[in-house]
Amino acid sequence: MSSPIRALPPADDPFPRAWWPRVTMVLVAVYVVYACAQLDVSWERVQTGLANAAHFFGRLFPPNFTRWELLLKGLLESLQIAVLASTLGIALALPLGLLGARNLMPAWVSWPARAIVVVARSLHPVIVAILFVKAVGFGALAGILALTVASVGFIGKLFTEAIEEISLKQVEAVRATGAPFFSVLGYGVLPQVFSRFIGFATYQLDSNLRNSTMVGIVGAGGIGGTLFAAFQRFDYDFVCAILIAIISLIMLGELFATAVRAIFIGNATLADLFRRGAGGRRDRLVEDD
């Protein structure tokens, strides 16, 4: 073993770096400066803002719960909007999602259904709420209809995708027995998509709960109107109370959604929920927010 170790040929850099990350970094930096200039964002504004922030947060605390009746009424209305919008949205989205599935339906049926879902998805719920406030007047009904549209867009899209991903073997087997169309759906298609359906239905309930606390800003009912009014009257301590109430409501909603998922997807019992702290199998849904 006396042969000398051969020296490596000299190299400047054995791992040359790619040039494009640096170019991208420079481009991003240039864009940030340009956009800040366009938006009139400057350090002075941030500084004066931060001085305001101290004052603002000082007035936010302590939260003021003296008008709790108004708060509770708004929260209840938000909850009603979320429940009814989810129900209506799911009821409308299921047939639409089924009609949009290209593996079960002919093209002349699936395209119109998909078009409706795309339109329902592309407008922000608040903008839809503005239109419904004009159509049916101020109040909870406008909020319900706006969030129904949003739910149709979201659930319709995901339901279509879920159905398009099913295995057709079961469907064929049920068809081979001579089952009519609705039995094929009931025994061949729906059992395959049921757990995913539970996943996005609970997610949509959550999402509607969040949005129902907001549509009130444009007059469509719920706690949002109270919040906006409190902001405009600079009742910041009441604003803080409303925010705390909204966050608690949303967290309760999330707990409920997790429990439903644990029961239907993880086959948990009620006792399991308390034992594992509403755990069960976690399934993630990275589709929308």
Add this chain to the structure above:
Amino acid sequence: MSAASLAGIDREWRRFTPAQRVARFAVYFVIVAAIVAAAQTIEIIPEFLADAPEQVADLLSRMWPVDWGDYADDVHGALVETLHIASLGTLLALVMAVPVGILAAHNLVRSTPLNLFAKLILVSSRSVNSLVWALLFVGIFGPGALAGTLAIAFRSIGFVGKLVGEALEEAQPGPIEALTATGAPWRSILLYGYWPQVKPAFWSIALFRWDINVRESAVLGLVGAGGIGMALDAALNLFQWPKVALILIAILAIVIVAEVVVTQIRKRMI
């Protein structure tokens, strides 16, 4: 096995145990009760519902013909401002969310209090709607695009941080152990061990959030936080319906363009 010992066993096959069936029934019961209670107590004014078709027809007739002439004057600038708010807000969110995401990943930061603290930040960021964030920042910084950008950024921290944290937790320990064995400092471990593993997830999260932010930044102006929503609010308050129609079409167009761009980039990347 005698017949007597089998007698106690339920011969009929059931998919779920009685306890599971009770749990399912409880969920159905809660849902039905909630729907019935909500439907009975909600305040709906029947007169408003009755003249809804008339109102919609009125709305559409006022919106038509769409006022295309206004586009160059004040809609285009507001639209570009909306895009700037969405992009700057997303960049700022990425910068702020990555440290929080790292803190939330329990395989990287082995301290439960720090993990929980990071999770608390993420949950509160997501629980507050972007319009409410915008209201807060308008209160602090005054009306304008700065408030909108910060609202978008703070709302996005929760989303980006949560997904980055989850991506980090799913990273394979092999490369990390190899790097640790060489005595690499933590910065190198992060940069050469974790980053290559989460890079695809990171860029797809960033693009996805940008797409959402374009939608959201279009409405922030309703509470005074800049962008095309401010033009929409002004047009609504002045009952300039043809202009409202134009702005709605502009928003729809920009949202669809953003979605197409993101889908195309994702297709190229994957």
